Amino acid sequence: xxxxxxxxxxxxxxxxxxxxxxxxxxxxxxxxxxxxxxxxxxxxxxxxxxxxxxxxxxxxxxxxxxxxxxxxxxxxxxxxxxxxxxxxxxxxxxxxxxxxxxxxxxxxxxxxxxxxxxxxxxxxxxxxxxxxxxxxxxxx
Numbered sequence: 001x002x003x004x005x006x007x008x009x010x011x012x013x014x015x016x017x018x019x020x021x022x023x024x025x026x027x028x029x030x031x032x033x034x035x036x037x038x039x040x041x042x043x044x045x046x047x048x049x050x051x052x053x054x055x056x057x058x059x060x061x062x063x064x065x066x067x068x069x070x071x072x073x074x075x076x077x078x079x080x081x082x083x084x085x086x087x088x089x090x091x092x093x094x095x096x097x098x099x100x101x102x103x104x105x106x107x108x109x110x111x112x113x114x115x116x117x118x119x120x121x122x123x124x125x126x127x128x129x130x131x132x133x134x135x136x137x138x139x140x
Contacts, residue, residue, distance in 0.1 A: 021138075022133060025133060025136050025138060026129060026132070026133065027092050027095075027096075028136075029132045029133070029136060030092070030096045030099050031095055033099045033102075033132075034095045034098055034099050037098075037099065037102045039099060039101070039102055040095065040098070041090075041094040045094050045098075046087065046094055049090045049093060050090050053086065053090070054082065067081065100125055103125065103128060104121050104124050104125065107120075107121040
């Protein structure tokens with residue numbers, strides 16, 4: 001939990017311990033739902049995501065500087081950054097996306113990704129997340 005909080009704070013995000021608990025609980029709920037829905041990410045999906053993310057960073061001087069700063073601050077080699085830290089992040093992101101695709105297929109499958117529909121999809125997912133968090137049983 002402290003690493004998640006530390007990474008967020010290092011990135012300029014202002015989070016409390018409760019925010020981090022909610023975030024970690026949400027990740028756990030996405031993983032649980034991904035397993036139940038049969039949409040847990042494949043290694044291929046993770047590698048595709050990492051390649052996309054790495055390309056996006058490489059295309060931006062600002063992105064390169066940000067990543068280099070982060071690696072220096074956390075004492076990570078480039079290999080550790082991409083193959084440990086970002087891989088963990090990729091699992092979280094792809095898992096959430098796979099679950100979203102199952103929960104709001106009208107948005108992802110119908111070729112209707114307009115701004116208005118994006119707002120509607122986000123509202124649906126936020127509502128789903130609030131219900132999931134409200135009903136979550138957390139044990140330590």
